[in-house]
Amino acid sequence: MPLAQICMLEGRTEGQKRAVSEKATPALHQTVGAPKETIRAWSHDVPRTRWGIAGVSAKDLEPDTQTQGNGCCRGRSLRPCSATTLS
Numbered sequence: 283m284p285l286a287q288i289c290m291l292e293g294r295t296e297g298q299k300r301a302v303s304e305k306a307t308p309a310l311h312q313t314v315g316a317p318k319e320t321i322r323a324w325s326h327d328v329p330r331t332r333w334g335i336a337g338v339s340a341k342d343l344e345p346d347t348q349t350q351g352n353g354c355c356r357g358r359s360l361r362p363c364s365a366t367t368l369s
Contacts, residue, residue: 283320284310291340292327299325 286306290299303323310321330341 283322284314284316286310286321286323288323288325289328290325291333292329294327 286303288302288306290302294302303325306323307318307321310316311318330344331339333340335343
């Protein structure tokens with residue numbers, strides 16, 4: 283019985299979490315051949331203060347709204363900076 287344990291930063295909607303669980307089932311079925319009815323998925327919301335990225339709390343990596351407001355985080359980011367997005 284495969285169990286997909288999915289940890290994500292808090293803030294996802296119930297619909298997003300449901301979609302992740304729904305997509306985990308066919309991925310495991312196709313990859314390891316497990317019968318779909320035996321596959322379980324568990325999603326866990328992790329507070330930003332409990333998630334570390336390169337030794338820094340995700341809470342400390344939140345966008346710095348005092349600067350450009352473009353998603354940059356003092357040189358570190360949880361997502362790509364829009365200032366460097368290619369058109």
